Amino acid sequence: MSDFDLRQLLQDAEVSANRGNYLKSTDLYLQATKFDHNCTTAWYGLGVTNAKLGNLEESINSFEQAHRINPDYGPTNANLALILEHIDPERASNFAKMAIETSSESSELVRISRLSKVKKIQLFEESHVYKEEVEIIKLPSKQVNVELKQVSESQQQNIQEEELQPEDVELKSKGINDFVNSKTARKSRAMKMTGKGDHASAVNEWKELLKKDSSDIDSWKGLADALSQAGYIERANQCMQRVKELTKIKDNNNVQLDEEEELENLIAAAKEVKEKIIIDDEKIKSNVNVNVSIEWYNKGIVLLTENNANEALNCFDKALSDAPSEEIELRVRTHNGKGHALYQLEKYPESIQEYHAAVVLDPSSVTGRTLYNMGSSYAAIEFYDDAVKCFEQAKNRGLGDEDLKLCKAQINRCKLIIKEQKKLN
Secondary structure, eight states, X not given: OTTSOHHHHHHHHHHHHHTTOHHHHHHHHHHHHHHOTTOHHHHHHHHHHHHHTTOHHHHHHHHHHHHHHOTTOHHHHHHHHHHHTTTOHHHHHHHHHHHHHHSOOOHHHHHHHTOSOOOOOOOSOOOOSOOGGGOGGGHHHHHHHHHTTTSOHHHHHHHHHHHSOHHHHXXXXXXXXXXXXXXXXXXXXXXXXXXXXXXXXXXXXHHHHHHHOTTOHHHHHHHHHHHHHTTOHHHHHHHHHHHHHHHHHHHHTOOXXXXXXXXXXXXXXXXXXXXXXXXXXHTSOTTOOHHHHHHHHHHHHHHHHTXXXXXXXXXXXXXXXXXXXXXXXXXXXXXXXXXXXXXXTTOHHHHHHHHHHHHHHOGGGOOHHHHHHHHHHHHHTTOHHHHHHHHHHHTTSOOOHHHHXXXXXXXXXXXXXXXXXHHHO
8 A cells, every 4th residue: 555556456447347348457456466465356356357358267266366365255156166167066066155155045056056966875874773782882892791701800800901902991991982082083084084075074073183282283284185175275275384384393393482472572673673773874974965865765666656666675775775864754764665665576574574664763653554564464474463463553543534444354354364264273
């Protein structure tokens, strides 16, 4: 935002689409996604215009990006169901079911939702009546009791402990239910269910395992595989991302920091930036011309609006190198400009550092737009909790009505993703 009006881009794209100029509309929506990679409106519009142009592969990719950001938006799921019907019927069926749950039911969606055939399972016992005395898992203990019938009660106990493995003794003391819910049993059932195509049940088994041990890498891999085969590609990718994170932690023998420690690190990083700025400022010559810095800053802003982020970044660096330390406002603006340029280049951690530098220089001058941009950078690297904190603070920092609506929409989107991640955990 700030120096580039995202809302105007989206409005122009919509006008072009309404006039039937889908090529121009597609180009405008594509520009919007480059400016804000998590803009649901832009990805959804791009999916529609690509479909109108017959670019089915690009259309599917765009709708999938919109689904990744907001999995509960009915029209996105409905469009994916219709497009994938003859390409991937099983995924089309899954998207149709999601669309029916989140929007109005239609005959087309109901028809597509039934494309996935339910596999008939051969049962050992067809009767629906539960009879405890015929439970198969109890047979081994009965056989042992028959063999020990002629032995005294104390001798039976000794023989059973010698005959059974340690695991069997533990199972006997805890009961059959502990075995059914054990890690080994659940993993075995989950893999068998995946092999039979019962992906929903497999997903549930893996989730139960992760409730007990959220750091188990094998369980995350199993959940990713089950979700992928069920058609939930984005969620499967999220699981694999978690696998990478846990593997890295294991290899480096690191421990995840809690939220308070994360905030302390952010503050420490900001202080380090401030100290570096002070050291750099001391080296600046006293006869520097402020007008030179302003000129470089203005050039950077112009290049930024032209989407020439690399050149803009060079201009902002030159503006900072020439700006006297007492020109706080100019330096704050320049750090914010660097933050915008780095965001366009998808260098999100570096953009966050620049926004922090601006905040440290003059906390009283922090605007709602600066906090909004910082929140967007946090969201881009999937630090959704930190993103929400920035967006919440931005609401009370002088945003206009339209910007305030957009800020609230970002908060809802991040909270929705956090909610979905907690479900996976």
